[in-house]
Every structure is written in structure tokens, then in C-alpha cells.
Amino acid sequence: MPNTSPVKFLGYTVNSPLGIAAGLLPNAKWISAYAERGWDLLTYKTVRSVARECYPIPNWVFVQADAGDGPVYATDVLPDDPAEISSAVCFGMPSLEPDFWREDIARAKAALGAGQMLIVSVVATPQPGWSVAQLADDYAQCAAWAAAAGADVVEANYSCPNVCSAEGQIYMDVPLSETVTQTVASALGGLPLLLKVGVLPETDRQRDFLRAVAGLAAGITLVNGIAREVRHADGRPVFGEQYLKAGVLGRVIHEPCVAAVREARAVIDAEQLPLALAAVGGVSSAQDYQGFINAGADAVLCGSSPMYLPDLASEIKQSL
Structure with a gap:
């Protein structure tokens, strides 16, 4: 594996700002396997x-798709x-019961090497009639369980393109x-919190969202797929x-995701908000990785491509 210069991300020193987004790594065995292949920021599904x-x-x-927003x-x-x-x-967003994943997160953490980070993605499971407070508490x-089990960072998933219930569109x-962010941050006792979001359709709403969560969350993960008819x-x-x-992934969404990251970075810089950006969307080459970095990302997380391209981490690290 090519050597890289360590960098800071969310207060940690990591081997590289390159990792895998929530989705591909459902348990400690997958975390361990991809950590060994050079991915340094590992997100537990x-x-x-x-x-x-x-x-x-x-x-x-x-799927076959063009770059528009049609089917x-x-x-x-x-x-x-x-x-x-x-x-x-x-x-x-399926899940095993907490008794399993709380123990398994500890195994995942133990499998990581020096300079690697374990991010754990969490989501609420709202029940009929729940209040906002109950949603936030869930x-x-x-988040608290994930932190206690060994997560270096917790990622609260506020966006899922194929979930019909409330937890899929919180970021809107x-x-x-x-x-919700205030409640989650309070439960973490200073552990860094990422918020995973989709594309915000209006500039004003994006600015308002980023302003609202700055100082509570440490950063934003975007984009959580792009919803299109399938x-x-x-x-x-x-x-x-x-x-x-449903959520579309891969090659076709890369350029729209780069644009979304660039827009978010412009707001963060203009407003001087204390938020890091973890970019996701269609990265399958060193050029794609660099496109996100140039757009203002602090870290780059790959979604599905590591399945098809087992040496992608090495390829990208050779370019750093």
C-alpha cells in the first residue's frame, strides 16, 4: 500500500482522508477486510x-442512466x-438488533490499524404518534450506544432516498x-458528529440548514445518493x-455530487461555519477523488465502487 502523509480529520490524525461511506460495510468482518485494503475512514452501515x-x-x-433527473x-x-x-x-436501512451491533462495533474497532477511523452510522426508527422529542431521543x-461501543465518530443519517417514513427526509x-442534532450531540459528550444529507434543492434552505447545525455537528456527509425513478x-x-x-449510485451521480459539495463549501466558507465536509458520490478513480478535494471536501468516502474495484484505495493513494 502506498505511503501517505497523515492528515487531520475531525480532530483525529488519519493516514488519509479516504474511506468508505455507510452501506457497504455491514459488520466487523467487512470493516476488517476493507481496512486491510487501505481504506482509512470506515463507516459501519x-x-x-x-x-x-x-x-x-x-x-x-x-441501471442505465443519463445525467439528467429523469428515470x-x-x-x-x-x-x-x-x-x-x-x-x-x-x-x-435494515438493521440487526442492538445487542448484536453494539458488540460487533467493538470488534470492528479492534480490527483497525493505526491511523484508521471507525465511523458508525445511526438512524431513528419512528413509531406512529411519536413526538419530535421521541424521534430525537431514539x-x-x-448514537450513545455506538460511542460506548468504540465509534470514533457517529454519523446521524438524515437522508435516505428509499425510506418512506420520517427518518428518510429529516434534513429537509x-x-x-x-x-435532533442538539439532542444527539448532547448524548455524545464531545465525540464528533457527522450529519448525512441529500441534495438541498434551494440555496436558502441549504444555508439555513448549515447555519442551524454548525457548532452542534462537526461536519456534513453528502450526498446520500440521488433519488430518481427506477x-x-x-x-x-x-x-x-x-x-x-430510489437512491441512484455510481458513475452517473458523480458530477451532480461534486457540484453539491462545491455549493456547500461556498456557504460554509462565506458564513465561516465550523463544519467539515465528507464527500460521497460516484468516486471510481483518482481523478474523481481529486474532483471532490478541489470542490472543497475534507474527506472522500466511496459508496459502491470498492466492491467492483478492489484496488481503488491503492490507486488513489498513489496519486496523493
């Missing part, structure tokens, strides 16, 4: 305060170059985001009518 089944198959398909279409024909793959997912409970509600060639919804729109 989103966990809940209760067990939650995955949405039924099909829940991950390869994408499921395909069995893959590009010759794995770096060009795009896909769509509809998992619903996030905070998961600025006052709610501020309330259809078969004949027009049928791939994931059913309830989940017509």
Missing part, C-alpha cells in the same frame, strides 16, 4: 435501536469498465434537524409503486 428487515428482493439493480432503467448489461457502473438501491440512544426540515425498460417500477423513486 446504518444501525437502529430495533431490528429492521431489509426490503424484499429486488433491492439493488444495475433510470434496470439493465443486465454492464459496461466493460467497472468504473462506469451505476446502480439503484432500495434497502430501507437517534441519541443509538431545518428546525427539526436542529432539534423502472424496467417497459416502464414498470423496479421496486414497486411504493418505491418508484
Whole structure:
């Protein structure tokens, strides 16, 4: 593995600002395997305060897509170059029960080497009739458990393109985001908190969101996929009518995600907000990585590409 100059991220000294986003690493075995392949910021897939089944198959398909915002279409024909793959997912943020993941996070932490960081992604599981305080407390409970189990950083997932319940769109509600973030931060006792969000459609709302959470959260992770309609060639919804729109990942979303990071960085700098940026979206080469860094990212997290490109971390580190 190429040697890299250590950098600071969220108060820690890490080997590199390169890692894997929430999604690909569901347990300590996966964390360990990818840590050994040179990924330094490892995100444990989103966990809940209760067990939650995955949405039924099909829940991950390869897609053909253009760069617009129209439908994408499921395909069995893959590009010759794995770096060009795009896909769509509809998992619903499944989770094993806390008794499992709390112990497993400790195993994941023990598997990391010097200069590597364990990020644990958490989400609330709202029940019918819950108040805002109950939603916030559920996030905070998961965050506190993750911290106690050994997380270096907790990431609160405020955005999931394929979840129909309230936890999937929290970032769109600025006052709610501020309330939840305040509660979660209070439960962490100073441990760094990241907030994972999607694309904010209006500049004013983006500025208001970033202002509201600055000083509570240490940073923002964006973008959590881009929601588009996912259809078969004949027009049928791939994931059913309830989940017509789902999260699109991979090559096709890279440029929109770079633009989103650039816009967020402009607001953070203009407002002098104490927020780091962890960029996600379609990174499958050293050039893609550098595109995010040039746009203002402090760290770059890959989503699906490490599955298809097992030597990607080495390739990117050779360019640093």
C-alpha cells in the first residue's frame, strides 16, 4: 500500500482522508477486510435501536442512466469498465438488533490499524404518534450506544432516498434537524458528529440548514445518493409503486455530487461555519477523488465502487 502523509480529520490524525461511506460495510468482518485494503475512514452501515428487515428482493439493480433527473432503467448489461457502473438501491436501512451491533462495533474497532477511523452510522426508527422529542431521543440512544461501543465518530443519517417514513427526509426540515442534532450531540459528550444529507434543492434552505447545525455537528456527509425513478425498460417500477423513486449510485451521480459539495463549501466558507465536509458520490478513480478535494471536501468516502474495484484505495493513494 502506498505511503501517505497523515492528515487531520475531525480532530483525529488519519493516514488519509479516504474511506468508505455507510452501506457497504455491514459488520466487523467487512470493516476488517476493507481496512486491510487501505481504506482509512470506515463507516459501519446504518444501525437502529430495533431490528429492521431489509426490503424484499429486488433491492439493488444495475441501471442505465443519463445525467439528467429523469428515470433510470434496470439493465443486465454492464459496461466493460467497472468504473462506469451505476446502480439503484432500495434497502430501507435494515438493521440487526442492538445487542448484536453494539458488540460487533467493538470488534470492528479492534480490527483497525493505526491511523484508521471507525465511523458508525445511526438512524431513528419512528413509531406512529411519536413526538419530535421521541424521534430525537431514539437517534441519541443509538448514537450513545455506538460511542460506548468504540465509534470514533457517529454519523446521524438524515437522508435516505428509499425510506418512506420520517427518518428518510429529516434534513429537509431545518428546525427539526436542529432539534435532533442538539439532542444527539448532547448524548455524545464531545465525540464528533457527522450529519448525512441529500441534495438541498434551494440555496436558502441549504444555508439555513448549515447555519442551524454548525457548532452542534462537526461536519456534513453528502450526498446520500440521488433519488430518481427506477423502472424496467417497459416502464414498470423496479421496486414497486411504493418505491418508484430510489437512491441512484455510481458513475452517473458523480458530477451532480461534486457540484453539491462545491455549493456547500461556498456557504460554509462565506458564513465561516465550523463544519467539515465528507464527500460521497460516484468516486471510481483518482481523478474523481481529486474532483471532490478541489470542490472543497475534507474527506472522500466511496459508496459502491470498492466492491467492483478492489484496488481503488491503492490507486488513489498513489496519486496523493
